[in-house]
Amino acid sequence: xxxxxxxxxxxxxxxxxxxxxxxxxxxxxxxxxxxxxxxxxxxxxxxxxxxxxxxxxxxxxxxxxxxxxxxxxxxxxxxxxxxxxxxxxxxxxxxxxxxxxxxxxxxxxxxxxxxxxxxxxxxxxxxxxxxxxxxxxxxxxxxxxxxxxxxxxxxxxxxxxxxxxxxxx
Amino acid sequence: xxxxxxxxxxxxxxxxxxxxxxxxxxxxxxxxxxxxxxxxxxxxxxxxxxxxxxxxxxxxxxxxxxxxxxxxxxxxxxxxxxxxxxxxxxxxxxxxxxxxxxxxxxxxxxxxxxxxxxxxxxxxxxxxxxxxxxxxxxxxxxxxxxxxxxxxxxxxxxxxxxxxxxxxxxxxxxxxxxxxxxxxxxxxxxxxxxxxxxxxxxxxxxxxxxxxxxxxxxxxxxxxxxxxxxxxxxxxxxxxxxxxxxxxxxxxxxxxxxxxxxxxxxxxxxxxxxxxxxxxxxxxxxxxxxxxxxxxxxx
Numbered sequence: 130x131x132x133x134x135x136x137x138x139x140x141x142x143x144x145x146x147x148x149x150x151x152x153x154x155x156x157x158x159x160x161x162x163x164x165x166x167x168x169x170x171x172x173x174x175x176x177x178x179x180x181x182x183x184x185x186x187x188x189x190x191x192x193x194x195x196x197x198x199x200x201x202x203x204x205x206x207x208x209x210x211x212x213x214x215x216x217x218x219x220x221x222x223x224x225x226x227x228x229x230x231x232x233x234x235x236x237x238x239x240x241x242x243x244x245x246x247x248x249x250x251x252x253x254x255x256x257x258x259x260x261x262x263x264x265x266x267x268x269x270x271x272x273x274x275x276x277x278x279x280x281x282x283x284x285x286x287x288x289x290x291x292x293x294x295x296x297x298x
Numbered sequence: 299x300x301x302x303x304x305x306x307x308x309x310x311x312x313x314x315x316x317x318x319x320x321x322x323x324x325x326x327x328x329x330x331x332x333x334x335x336x337x338x339x340x341x342x343x344x345x346x347x348x349x350x351x352x353x354x355x356x357x358x359x360x361x362x363x364x365x366x367x368x369x370x371x372x373x374x375x376x377x378x379x380x381x382x383x384x385x386x387x388x389x390x391x392x393x394x395x396x397x398x399x400x401x402x403x404x405x406x407x408x409x410x411x412x413x414x415x416x417x418x419x420x421x422x423x424x425x426x427x428x429x430x431x432x433x434x435x436x437x438x439x440x441x442x443x444x445x446x447x448x449x450x451x452x453x454x455x456x457x458x459x460x461x462x463x464x465x466x467x468x469x470x471x472x473x474x475x476x477x478x479x480x481x482x483x484x485x486x487x488x489x490x491x492x493x494x495x496x497x498x499x500x501x502x503x504x505x506x507x508x509x510x511x512x513x514x515x516x517x518x519x520x521x522x523x524x525x526x527x528x529x530x531x532x533x534x535x536x537x538x539x540x541x542x543x544x545x546x547x548x549x550x551x552x553x554x555x556x557x558x559x560x561x562x563x564x565x566x567x568x569x570x571x572x573x574x575x576x577x578x579x580x581x582x583x584x585x586x587x588x589x590x591x592x593x594x595x596x597x
Contacts (some may be wrong), residue, residue: 147360159431187322191329195349196357201337203328209322216315278539 138173138181141286145169146189150196161242162268166193168234168276168283170208174215176287183212207244210237227280235273242269336436383577390529400542411585425449425590430474432585438511439482441465441585446473449592454552456487456533456591462557463487464581480558481582482513488534491516491525498545501525503534504574506558511582514559514572521566531558531576553591 149166152159166189174182190205197204214233242264249255276283329345336343347561372379445451447470455467457477465485469476478485485508490501504516516531531547535554563575 143356147357150357154568177323179315183318183322187326190326191345191349192353194333195346196353202326202333205326205329209326212322213319 138287142166142169142173142189146192149189150193153193153197158265159247159268162238162265163272164234164238164241167208167211167237170215171211171215171230171233171237172284172287174212175218176284179212179216182215183209186212203244203248207241210240227277230280231273231277234276235269238269238272275286327593330441332496421594423450423594425451425592426587427451427590428587429585439469439479439484440583441477441479443475443477443588443590444473445590446475448469448472449589449590450594451475451590451592455593456552456556457588458556458591459580459585459588461581462559464580464582464585466552467590477588479582480506480508480514480578480580484508485514487552487558489516489531490534490554491519491529491561492529502572506531506576509575512577513562514576514578516576517571517572519571519572521572523562523572525561525572525574527561527564529561529562532556544587556591 132210145166145168149160149164152163170182170186170189173185186208187205190208193204194200194202211233214237218229218233242261246255246258246261246264249260250258333343335341401436425445426593427439427443427449430444431442432440443457451470452468453467453470457464457466463480465477465479465482466487467475468478480487485589487501487506490503491505502519502525504519507515507517509515519525532551533554533556534557535552557579559576559578561574565573565575
């Protein structure tokens with residue numbers, strides 16, 4: 130059975146989203162470092178444009194915020210960042226540049242850590258910026274390594290966009 | 299096979315991208331305002347409710363599929379499970395008998411205390427609470443619960459769950475409290491270790507310190523104290539009596555004999571003190587509801 134492009138994209142998105150929700154609820158110490166949905170949104174926006182990427186990002190962000198109970202609109206706003214970056218680099222980068230993709234993901238994850246720390250400071254959950262030293266950076270490094278290795282496979286997983294130039298290698 | 303994205307040369311494509319980004323930013327801003335308004339006013343959030351209504355069945359289906367696949371593995375463990383079940387049944391019978399005996403001794407102690415005129419220690423009131431949030435990046439250090447000074451909770455109260463000690467209260471507000479978890483390196487609690495058949499008073503006393511989620515340390519135990527790996531460690535308790543004037547301990551009334559963990563490693567330090575590593579009984583990653591031992595204060 131051959132799945133049509135929108136269904137295939139939606140299934141991949143739902144899988145990434147549910148995996149992220151499971152991580153957030155069951156393994157919270159890995160929730161910052163591992164973010165498969167972020168990678169999905171970045172690739173989706175780069176290959177399909179901001180309209181589709183943004184729609185998935187907003188729905189996914191709302192979904193995660195509704196189930197977390199504490200984040201309010203954090204995921205909704207955070208997942209718009211890969212949409213913005215993906216839209217900007219779309220016209221300047223080749224999607225097969227796995228180093229660039231990994232650096233973008235790593236940068237976004239570090240931003241996520243800083244944003245959560247800032248919100249925790251504002252809400253009074255922590256009282257010192259020194260907690261940034263205690264963040265488990267190992268998960269971010271491991272995830273970036275995985276993204277670097279799997280980037281071509283992840284890009285291939287997405288259905289080909291209409292009008293895209295194909296380059297075999 | 300990979301593909302290269304077509305480079306959009308036309309300026310109207312860039313304009314289109316900008317328009318989409320602005321649209322999403324506006325929608326996100328609008329949703330953020332609605333959610334902030336409902337959060338501040340305490341009204342039900344229609345967006346979250348809709349997302350939960352749509353998402354919950356999907357999440358449940360996926361969870362059940364996962365549990366079903368995980369459950370299939372247990373078929374291969376059937377013989378060992380049957381054996382384990384038999385052992386647990388006999389252990390259950392033994393525990394029932396020991397419980398009946400301890401209740402008998404408890405009544406006897408109460409009777410003797412009454413005859414000798416010993417004032418009983420303050421009673422403890424149990425306050426049940428749910429963990430409402432785990433502060434970011436302090437996952438292994440603290441948790442917030444939905445019981446506070448309104449429920450009689452005070453700083454220093456002991457927090458337990460069905461397995462053992464979870465932590466102690468470090469900050470109290472009217473309707474919520476902050477718990478310092480046993481996995482926090484700042485955590486300290488008086489403890490007693492020793493053979494199960496030893497008299498409580500003759501066991502080794504020390505201070506339990508948190509290391510991480512899987513280990514704790516029992517400090518200040520003298521070398522040569524008869525404690526072995528596998529023995530259980532309980533709270534020492536600070537039982538203050540009516541009229542007790544020591545202000546430093548007044549707010550630290552804790553029950554005695556609550557299970558903390560099991561000794562997993564024994565080392566002798568150079569300062570002729572024992573260094574004991576404990577495996578905590580409670581799993582701080584799985585805190586749903588907890589019980590707080592608050593002392594019944596005579597106002």
